[in-house]
Amino acid sequence: xxxxxxxxxxxxxxxxxxxxxxxxxxxxxxxxxxxxxxxxxxxxxxxxxxxxxxxxxxxxxxxxxxxxxxxxxxxxxxxxxxxxxxxxxxxxxxxxxxxxxxxxxxxxxxxxxxxxxxxxxxxxxxxxxxxxxxxxxxxxxxxxxxxxxxxxxxxxxxxxxxxxxxxxxxxxxxxxxxxxxxxxxxxxxxxxxxxxxxxxxxxxxxxxxxxxxx
Numbered sequence: 001x002x003x004x005x006x007x008x009x010x011x012x013x014x015x016x017x018x019x020x021x022x023x024x025x026x027x028x029x030x031x032x033x034x035x036x037x038x039x040x041x042x043x044x045x046x047x048x049x050x051x052x053x054x055x056x057x058x059x060x061x062x063x064x065x066x067x068x069x070x071x072x073x074x075x076x077x078x079x080x081x082x083x084x085x086x087x088x089x090x091x092x093x094x095x096x097x098x099x100x101x102x103x104x105x106x107x108x109x110x111x112x113x114x115x116x117x118x119x120x121x122x123x124x125x126x127x128x129x130x131x132x133x134x135x136x137x138x139x140x141x142x143x144x145x146x147x148x149x150x151x152x153x154x155x156x157x158x159x160x161x162x163x164x165x166x167x168x169x170x171x172x173x174x175x176x177x178x179x180x181x182x183x184x185x186x187x188x189x190x191x192x193x194x195x196x197x198x199x200x201x202x203x204x205x206x207x208x209x210x211x212x213x214x
Contacts, residue, residue, distance in 0.1 A: 004030050018040070018052050131154070134191050156177070156198065157197045157199055
């Protein structure tokens with residue numbers, strides 16, 4: 001979080017808030033990558049359903065000319081929205097008692113894959129001549145983390161971690177590539193190469209995080 005500009009819930013009500021007084025919203029804008037994390041909390045002892053309104057999105061770093069990809073960290077779902085439609089994904093949000101939802105937002109690059117979540121992104125390089133995305137990711141040694149990517153518009157030819165084939169799947173809606181990556185002392189190199197040859201990826205939705213009782 002030291003790389004981010006926060007808008008803490010106590011200070012952010014004028015720019016983004018829920019309709020229910022128990023809902024608190026904090027946003028973090030990453031100064032390195034220009035992406036955002038929304039922490040939407042429920043301070044009450046009962047589950048609630050609420051809608052979030054963003055009255056001045058530019059004040060928390062949203063570009064009105066940009067399309068954003070929204071990844072629900074708990075539900076493991078992804079969608080794209082323009083600035084004008086950003087309220088839509090935050091309508092009728094279910095919030096657990098004394099719990100929260102995490103929504104990661106990143107400006108969309110349409111012509112290539114993008115890293116969304118999993119590990120700490122140190123580098124992201126796109127080589128258009130090779131049709132290859134290269135990522136340097138880090139995490140504590142011994143950790144195995146689920147990594148989520150958007151696939152881009154072209155067929156995926158290969159996904160490798162440190163030069164070896166990686167086990168990744170495609171979500172049933174085609175919006176996500178996801179797989180588990182094991183980390184050591186040094187950052188890993190994850191690469192996604194696009195067509196013309198197509199890698200056969202299993203179709204499997206990511207498992208929702210069971211953070212709260214149903």
